Amino acid sequence: MHPLSVAVHAADPVTRRGVVAMLADDRVEIVGEAAGPAVVVLAEPAVTGRHVDAVGRMRGAKCVVVTDGFAAADILFAVQNGVVSVLPTAEVSPRRLVSAVLGAADGSVAVLSCELQSALLRTLRGQVLESCGMTLPGMGAREIDAVRLVAEGFRTSEIAAELACSEATVKAMLRAVMTRLGLTSKTHAVAYAFRAGLIS
Template sequence: MRTEQCVRVVVLAADVLSCAGLTRYLESLAEVTLLEPDRRAEADVVLFAPECLSPGTFAALRRESRAGKPIVLVANDVSEADLLVAVECGVRAILSRAMATGDRLRQSVVATAARGGLLPPDLLGEVLHHVNYLQNDVLSPKGLNAAGLKSREIDVVRLMAEGLDTAEIASELSYSERTVKNMIYRFTSRLQLRSRPHAVAYALRAGVI
């Protein structure tokens, strides 16, 4: 565990202006040492500021998390589904761009370096709600993974992502169309997904397809 006197931070931002602004804030903090991106193997914390939250963003977050680096995420418009996936990807602190002042950056970076975390109260409530939902309503039945999908449901979503319609999915998996429709209805209802595109986006962000 690092002390507050020397938290080594790497800033990964999607654009030059965001990088410059975050770097300027961090340079003013006595307990932070900034490292260049090519030295992030030495970092205690990765400060990640994507242009938007997308499947590509979550893939990048997973790569950083696999390297063992706790992440502070600076982003706007974090949805309920985005939030859960971000936490699964190793994000320990989330700040909106509008709230990313020097003091809040300091709190987030120091807490994350100490293996803690920091979420706005409204987002924290959503995390707790979803953890409870996953534990009690999703993960308890047998056969479900951390994304809340059974293996055959993942097969269906994967084919949906490839553009197949219900009849084509049924033919590919040797199911009846009625079975496919019922499966899609059950998992979209269970996971509170609004539509088929939403289900595909959820599965992509969860890394199961």
């Protein structure tokens, strides 16, 4: 098995040497940024959009950020440009860094603080889903209403009357929800909606 190609980007040469030393592992090969690495480790005291944009230009490269200065407002832009993990400098160890790098490459590990996860979810909800009439768990407002009425024991004809649409529309709406979310029945859809906090 070939080692994973990893580039280290750090303006400070001491920091760069430290990161390279931490990545001393048979599964990792340090390469230059021009070599088209699979993963880039970006180690800076504060990471800005300029840093992330530079990584984003390395098409296909995943990025592990090591920093104590990362603005939560930049998380969606960062993720869109290949950032998979953001590790606080003080918490980095060789084992944790190698694990994050290998996990970034195969998609098995993503490390974001609770603050960054919350910021990402808020941004997704506000900028992406709500603009399409969707909720974070993947149901639109009318679909939630239909599932809520199913939970309350309404028959298809009664749901159609409540939502001022045809029975065929109600059936299509419920079928679309189940297909999109991988649910097997209306009961399963109701259980999903309860767990997601969409109905109570």
